[in-house]
Amino acid sequence: MILSSLFPVFALILLGGVLKRRGLTNDVFLAASDRLVYFIFFPAMLFWKIGGADPGAGIPWRLCLAVAGAVVIVYVISTAAMRPAGITAFQAGSFSQSCYRFNTYIGVAIVINAMDETGVRLFGILIGFLIPLINVLAVSTLIWFSGQPISGRRRLIVTLKALVSNPLIVACLTGLLYAQTLNRFPLFIDNTLRLMSLVTLPLALMSIGGALTFANLRGYLKPSLVGAVIKLVALPVVGYGMLAWLQVAGPALQTAMLFFALPTSTAIYVLSSQLGSDTALASAAIVVSTVLSFFSLSAVMILFF
Numbered sequence: 001m002i003l004s005s006l007f008p009v010f011a012l013i014l015l016g017g018v019l020k021r022r023g024l025t026n027d028v029f030l031a032a033s034d035r036l037v038y039f040i041f042f043p044a045m046l047f048w049k050i051g052g053a054d055p056g057a058g059i060p061w062r063l064c065l066a067v068a069g070a071v072v073i074v075y076v077i078s079t080a081a082m083r084p085a086g087i088t089a090f091q092a093g094s095f096s097q098s099c100y101r102f103n104t105y106i107g108v109a110i111v112i113n114a115m116d117e118t119g120v121r122l123f124g125i126l127i128g129f130l131i132p133l134i135n136v137l138a139v140s141t142l143i144w145f146s147g148q149p150i151s152g153r154r155r156l157i158v159t160l161k162a163l164v165s166n167p168l169i170v171a172c173l174t175g176l177l178y179a180q181t182l183n184r185f186p187l188f189i190d191n192t193l194r195l196m197s198l199v200t201l202p203l204a205l206m207s208i209g210g211a212l213t214f215a216n217l218r219g220y221l222k223p224s225l226v227g228a229v230i231k232l233v234a235l236p237v238v239g240y241g242m243l244a245w246l247q248v249a250g251p252a253l254q255t256a257m258l259f260f261a262l263p264t265s266t267a268i269y270v271l272s273s274q275l276g277s278d279t280a281l282a283s284a285a286i287v288v289s290t291v292l293s294f295f296s297l298s299a300v301m302i303l304f305f
Contacts, residue, residue, distance in 0.1 A: 002301045005114040009106060010294055012202055016209025030210045033203050041200040042105070043171035046124050048193035050175030052185060053121040059176075060122060063243075063252040064129045067259060070239035071100050071130065075137050077238075078230050085226045093142035093277030097268035098227035098285035100235065101134055104168060105204035106290075107262045110297065112201070114258070114305060115251060121179075122255040128172030135166075138268075142277055211266060212287050220284035227264070228289045232296035236260040254304050261300045263293035 019025045078099035081087075087095045104127060111119045185193065217224070239260040243253055269282040 001114065001305050002298050005110055005301060006294065006297055008113060009109045009205060012109075012205035013106075013209040013212075013290070016206030017212055018209075019206065020210035025206075025210055030207050033207045034211075037105070037200060037204045037207065039167050041196055042108075042204065043167040044193055045108075045197040045200045046127070046168065046171040047175040047178070048185070048190075048197060049117065049120045050124040050172060051178035052183065052190070053117055053179050059125065060248075060252050062246045063122065063248050063256060064126065066242040066246045066248050067126055067239065067256050068130060068133055070235060070242045070260065071133065071137075073238050073242075074100050074230060074235045077234060078227070079141070081226060081230065085223055087223055088278075089145045090276075091223060091278040091281050092145035093138070094268060094272040094279070094282040094285065095223055095227055096141045097138050097271065098224070098264045098282070098289060099230040101138065101265040101268055102130075102259060102262040103208070103265050103290070103293075105201065105208065106293070107259060109201045109205060110258055110262075111255065114301065115254065118251045119255050122252055123259065124172045124175060126255070126259055128169055128176070131166060131169050138271055142271065145277075208266060208290070212290065213283060214287060216280040216284040217287060220281045221288070223281055224284040224288040227285050228292050231264055231289055232261060232292055236296065236300065257300045257304050258297065261293065261296035263289040 016025070020030070075096070078096050082092055082095065085095075107123060108120065111123045236257060239256060243256055248256065264285060266286055269279055269286065271277075272282040273279050
């Protein structure tokens, strides 16, 4: 199970890194690929997967509440860990994000390999439910520690803009609506979305590999490791406790545990850059979290599958 589910994902990430270093791809190609995946291919795949799922399943509220509760608890833990870990105010926003943000592309790829359409639907619901919460936590922390005189109105505008412009949220919500109404796609639409989905994850995973850089690792190894331990150890432990408390079981439990074990999102670099946090730390945290997530995901596969 581990080999069949995780090896293809990390192999494509590694391939992306090799292609970049061999000069077969470059920053221009990767930037264009990221935009295509983020704004077109990945939302289309989510809409297709969720829109064609069982409409009678409903919203798993206990799953959503358990995962959201775990994220909030770990957010508090990460904030409390900043001073002992020597995190400066300039680094706080990047460090905080590395402790709870999740890589959506890797998550969907592993769920598709390890589970059936039920898992994809559950993961899609988690995406739509958690991205708003995570953006509120991330933006609030970045602004709070930046020391910039930003008003509450400005903070609200930045947060709402990040949510409204997020195509993944739009895809998940419209997919849920479609599943509750029409549910079935005409064959020519279904085949088109199927072909688009075949392009999505290889491009996304190779872009992740191409974007990984070890240049900043030496100077930021300690805070990156602390963030990775919180993300890949503390979050799964806290998350399992929340799931057990709310009696979440079956495919919902498996989906949530995979979610908890995912590496941090590459989006932390973008948001850190926009709101004046340490992008070098963000870059190092992404590398460390991505590499170590193989072990956290393997542990989840052994224990829950």
